[in-house]
Amino acid sequence: MSLDQKSALRVAQVLNEALPYIQRFIGKTVVVKFGGNAMVDKALQNSFARDVILMKLVGMNPVVVHGGGPQIGDLLEKLSIESRFVDGMRVTDSETMDVVEMVLGGTVNKQIVNLINSNGGRAVGVTGKDGLLIRARKLRRKEDTAGLHASEIIDIGHVGEVESIDTGVIDMLINSDFIPVIAPIGVGEDGASYNINADLVAGKIAEYLKAEKLMLLTNVAGLQDKNGEVLTGLSTLEVDGLIADGTIYGGMLPKIACALDAVKAGVNSAHIIDGRVPHAVLLEIFTDTGVGTLITNSNFE
Ligand SMILES: Nc1ncnc2c1ncn2[C@@H]1O[C@H](COP(=O)(O)OP(=O)(O)O)[C@@H](O)[C@H]1O
Numbered sequence: 001m002s003l004d005q006k007s008a009l010r011v012a013q014v015l016n017e018a019l020p021y022i023q024r025f026i027g028k029t030v031v032v033k034f035g036g037n038a039m040v041d042k043a044l045q046n047s048f049a050r051d052v053i054l055m056k057l058v059g060m061n062p063v064v065v066h067g068g069g070p071q072i073g074d075l076l077e078k079l080s081i082e083s084r085f086v087d088g089m090r091v092t093d094s095e096t097m098d099v100v101e102m103v104l105g106g107t108v109n110k111q112i113v114n115l116i117n118s119n120g121g122r123a124v125g126v127t128g129k130d131g132l133l134i135r136a137r138k139l140r141r142k143e144d145t146a147g148l149h150a151s152e153i154i155d156i157g158h159v160g161e162v163e164s165i166d167t168g169v170i171d172m173l174i175n176s177d178f179i180p181v182i183a184p185i186g187v188g189e190d191g192a193s194y195n196i197n198a199d200l201v202a203g204k205i206a207e208y209l210k211a212e213k214l215m216l217l218t219n220v221a222g223l224q225d226k227n228g229e230v231l232t233g234l235s236t237l238e239v240d241g242l243i244a245d246g247t248i249y250g251g252m253l254p255k256i257a258c259a260l261d262a263v264k265a266g267v268n269s270a271h272i273i274d275g276r277v278p279h280a281v282l283l284e285i286f287t288d289t290g291v292g293t294l295i296t297n298s299n300f301e
């Protein structure tokens, strides 16, 4: 067999491998959190956009929720405003909130919409304020503050948690064949803006949409142990242990928490995947090659 025939056969095999996945996931909703390196590298951005478009074209309903922490950090630096994080959450005073809303709801959201549209898809970008999509309240940090004196409690300002999701806007976009692209800004009872960690928003949206999958793209190979080995199929108890001994820290804390919560609430599987791998989304959905950490119901032991 010539080399060309061989590679043609390989392509056919890969397409054939995708068939059962396409059949299984047709009509299903998949929430993808776009973040990490995949968001800043041009080639990776395009491969992500094309993966999402392909999902849509084969009958799935992809919903994109995006982060933008590095982009917020860049603008804050230019404005000489200090970035500070507590447990992976950005301390957000009013000035910082304005920048967060500008960057996430403006620049980043429209860049992603443009990316998908210029690759031949049809995307519409919204923040959690549009159609009251994300109702938020100030993040309560009970666990962290227990036992601390008032002077020791850090007020992380306009950082929110999701109170509820109104899926109306998302359903409308999906039903009109658009790919929703959602910025993680929530709105409080009084109309105030809240800065919410994008992983937490993606997890809640997956829950409310009763999604088949939640995929969290990041800039590591998955959840790793102390030696950098990728962990998968952990029990909640093991996860608690890894948090207690400091193996899981910073930005991985909200990621793992929302993945566990989403699956507990009925999402079939959550995946923390390596967004540095070109077409990571495609590989995860349409092939037998898993890339990263898989969390399913069997994790609750
Ligand atoms: N156990 C762990 N395994 C992998 N990454 C971890 C772990 N604990 C903490 N991290 C950190 O979490 C980061 C991912 O979170 P974050 O930077 O918020 O990603 P993103 O921008 O993709 O949301 C990793 O780059 C790594 O520094």
Ligand SMILES: CC(=O)N[C@@H](CCC(=O)OP(=O)(O)O)C(=O)O
Residues within 6 Å of the ligand: 035, 036, 066, 067, 068, 069, 070, 072, 088, 089, 090, 100, 159, 160, 184, 195, 196, 197, 198, 199, 251
């Ligand atoms: C409260 C909080 O930390 N919000 C995040 C929102 C963006 C985000 O989550 O971006 P990544 O996914 O790229 O980290 C922030 O201000 O950076």
